[in-house]
Amino acid sequence: xxxxxxxxxxxxxxxxxxxxxxxxxxxxxxxxxxxxxxxxxxxxxxxxxxxxxxxxxxxxxxxxxxxxxxxxxxxxxxxxxxxxxxxxxxxxxxxxxxxxxxxxxxxxxxxxxxxxxxxxxxxxxxxxxxxxxxxxxxxxxxxxxxxxxxxxxxxxxxxxxxxxxxxxxxxxxxxxxxxxxxxxxxxxxxxxxxxxxxxxxxxxxxxxxxxxxxxxxxxxxxxxxxxxxxxxxxxxxxxxxxxxxxxxxxxxxxxxxxxxxxxxxxxxxxxxxxxxxxxxxxxxxxxxxxxxxxxxxxxxxxxxxxxxxxxxxxxxxxxxxxxxxxxxxxxxxxxx
Ligand SMILES: Nc1ncnc2c1ncn2[C@@H]1O[C@H](COP(=O)(O)OP(=O)(O)OP(=O)(O)O)[C@@H](O)[C@H]1O
Ligand SMILES: [Mg+2]
Numbered sequence: 001x002x003x004x005x006x007x008x009x010x011x012x013x014x015x016x017x018x019x020x021x022x023x024x025x026x027x028x029x030x031x032x033x034x035x036x037x038x039x040x041x042x043x044x045x046x047x048x049x050x051x052x053x054x055x056x057x058x059x060x061x062x063x064x065x066x067x068x069x070x071x072x073x074x075x076x077x078x079x080x081x082x083x084x085x086x087x088x089x090x091x092x093x094x095x096x097x098x099x100x101x102x103x104x105x106x107x108x109x110x111x112x113x114x115x116x117x118x119x120x121x122x123x124x125x126x127x128x129x130x131x132x133x134x135x136x137x138x139x140x141x142x143x144x145x146x147x148x149x150x151x152x153x154x155x156x157x158x159x160x161x162x163x164x165x166x167x168x169x170x171x172x173x174x175x176x177x178x179x180x181x182x183x184x185x186x187x188x189x190x191x192x193x194x195x196x197x198x199x200x201x202x203x204x205x206x207x208x209x210x211x212x213x214x215x216x217x218x219x220x221x222x223x224x225x226x227x228x229x230x231x232x233x234x235x236x237x238x239x240x241x242x243x244x245x246x247x248x249x250x251x252x253x254x255x256x257x258x259x260x261x262x263x264x265x266x267x268x269x270x271x272x273x274x275x276x277x278x279x280x281x282x283x284x285x286x287x288x289x290x291x292x293x294x295x296x297x298x299x300x301x302x303x304x305x306x307x308x309x310x311x312x313x314x315x316x317x318x319x320x321x322x323x324x325x326x327x328x329x330x331x332x333x334x335x336x
Contacts, residue, residue, distance in 0.1 A: 011027055026048070034180070035206075065077045145175070165177060233290070235287040250273070
């Protein structure tokens with residue numbers, strides 16, 4: 001076993017497809033545990049994961065996965081990592097058990113061991129009963145579970161999953177997320193999962209990496225990144241527009257939806273200031289509490305605040321006020 005400080009470590013990593021830069025100067029450090037890889041369509045998530053597995057070659061820069069060089073040690077990396085690809089690579093005519101066994105054999109396991117492990121992992125992903133059925137008749141959720149079983153047959157220390165809950169109905173999605181959580185918490189394995197679904201990432205992952213157009217937009221602990229973004233929510237009775245104007249005029253950062261406003265928690269005396277403003281314009285504050293931002297809120301704020309520079313949580317800390325000048329996300333009724 002090689003020694004390593006980070007599961008994944010890249011230095012100025014670039015990947016281009018012809019003239020198109022899919023990954024640009026990525027400097028990443030991924031620690032043990034669960035990390036969500038976020039970013040809009042085409043951000044470079046799948047390209048990044050495949051580059052880490054040595055399945056596609058980086059154009060320039062360096063990378064190590066579990067201490068192995070991505071340029072020269074692809075096979076060693078793949079033998080220690082479980083990879084659940086974005087697209088279906090399953091054989092519809094195979095029974096699940098043989099498909100899973102086969103992926104073990106491809107990794108060099110002996111057929112007997114591969115078979116006994118195939119039974120175990122199919123059970124683990126919830127397909128114990130269906131293991132002798134042909135994959136062609138499986139639902140999307142069962143196919144995703146089969147892909148997961150294939151990826152964990154050799155009990156890897158790191159599982160890389162590209163959109164694991166994509167296309168699943170709520171029951172299958174719940175099961176997939178529970179399985180991921182279980183691998184991390186009870187199984188003490190690390191996971192890196194690419195996803196569009198903030199809720200899924202938030203439930204499984206402690207850390208996140210956000211890519212945008214091939215560049216690093218943010219990396220860090222989700223809790224730390226969210227913490228810089230604290231807001232006070234107030235429910236206002238009377239003169240809401242006047243109150244909003246007043247608060248804006250003294251430099252407070254306010255997001256308003258009707259009688260509900262969220263004010264950036266930029267100083268310790270923020271509640272005193274809010275109450276003073278309300279008294280001055282004759283508004284009543286019916287409720288006042290800390291608003292807990294979701295990962296979705298954070299995502300939108302970061303995306304708005306990008307400027308195509310690297311934003312670590314520290315960078316964001318330096319410009320939280322600026323980061324707040326956005327509409328509320330759609331699910332909170334904000335503008336599009
Ligand atoms: N084989 C390829 N040849 C040329 N361009 C490619 C290739 N694969 C990906 N790209 C381009 O590279 C960029 C990153 O693609 P990638 O699939 O890594 O994004 P992604 O973040 O995984 O997107 P999605 O959320 O849609 O899965 C996109 O602009 C894509 O069109
Ligand atoms: Mg992708």
